[in-house]
Amino acid sequence: MRKIAAGNWKMNGTKASLEEIRALIGAHPAPGCEMLICPPATLIAAAAEAANGSALTIGGQDCHAAASGAHTGDISAAMLADAGASYVILGHSERRADHGETDAQIAARALAARAAGLTAVICLGETEAERDAGRTLDVIGAQLAGSLPEGADAANTVVAYEPVWAIGTGRTPGLEQIAEVHDFLRARLIERFGAGAREMRLLYGGSVKASNAGEIFAVANVDGALVGGASLKAADFGAIVAALAAA
Numbered sequence: 001m002r003k004i005a006a007g008n009w010k011m012n013g014t015k016a017s018l019e020e021i022r023a024l025i026g027a028h029p030a031p032g033c034e035m036l037i038c039p040p041a042t043l044i045a046a047a048a049e050a051a052n053g054s055a056l057t058i059g060g061q062d063c064h065a066a067a068s069g070a071h072t073g074d075i076s077a078a079m080l081a082d083a084g085a086s087y088v089i090l091g092h093s094e095r096r097a098d099h100g101e102t103d104a105q106i107a108a109r110a111l112a113a114r115a116a117g118l119t120a121v122i123c124l125g126e127t128e129a130e131r132d133a134g135r136t137l138d139v140i141g142a143q144l145a146g147s148l149p150e151g152a153d154a155a156n157t158v159v160a161y162e163p164v165w166a167i168g169t170g171r172t173p174g175l176e177q178i179a180e181v182h183d184f185l186r187a188r189l190i191e192r193f194g195a196g197a198r199e200m201r202l203l204y205g206g207s208v209k210a211s212n213a214g215e216i217f218a219v220a221n222v223d224g225a226l227v228g229g230a231s232l233k234a235a236d237f238g239a240i241v242a243a244l245a246a247a
């Protein structure tokens with residue numbers, strides 16, 4: 001399995017940020033691990049052009065379920081692919097919260113991504129209140145069941161576990177908590193999609209940085225990370241990529 005260090009730039013970055021893309025291309029340390037940056041939509045084409053022929057892949061941060069049509073402000077999976085993306089993040093907790101995205105919508109978008117040849121990075125995670133109430137695995141299990149469409153496999157789907165309370169807070173779950181959720185995800189995926197799901201990449205996300213990446217990557221069933229803040233600078237993200245290559 002090729003592990004993935006993925007960067008989610010969220011609503012950050014202008015043309016000047018392409019400098020970070022160019023620096024990352026030069027920094028790629030390991031053929032066995034994949035490096036993905038998901039910049040804002042405005043930068044996808046330029047980032048993909050800069051990364052063309054390198055080991056850096058580019059992704060979007062959301063897509064519409066339809067291929068085209070009267071949906072002002074939305075972007076289709078085919079458009080992302082046309083701009084040079086090969087991945088798309090779906091169901092990030094910020095989109096679930098800001099735009100009320102439901103599991104069913106996310107599953108529909110994942111099908112659209114697949115039809116366009118994109119790999120979907122489907123995000124799930126519990127809130128702090130849900131964890132405190134002991135409901136973490138119930139919540140994750142329901143999101144997993146609802147957000148992944150039939151036919152998900154290791155090539156068309158990556159799952160990212162991002163506890164909402166760990167995003168942008170500097171707080172991370174204990175390693176045993178990460179292990180518990182990732183083991184649970186792996187078991188549920190194998191149960192539903194068969195033994196091939198052993199190869200599906202499971203990323204951890206939420207306050208990953210160079211100083212904690214190594215210990216997180218050592219946890220069983222953690223096949224990489226989805227990184228927000230620490231993906232914006234090539235030096236920070238390069239150190240996380242190096243930690244993954246060393247894991």
Ligand SMILES: O=C(CO)COP(=O)(O)O
Pocket residue numbers: 008092162166167168169170205206207208226227228229230
């Ligand atoms: O939401 C995230 C990635 O999608 C994580 O963000 P931070 O790494 O900034 O906590």
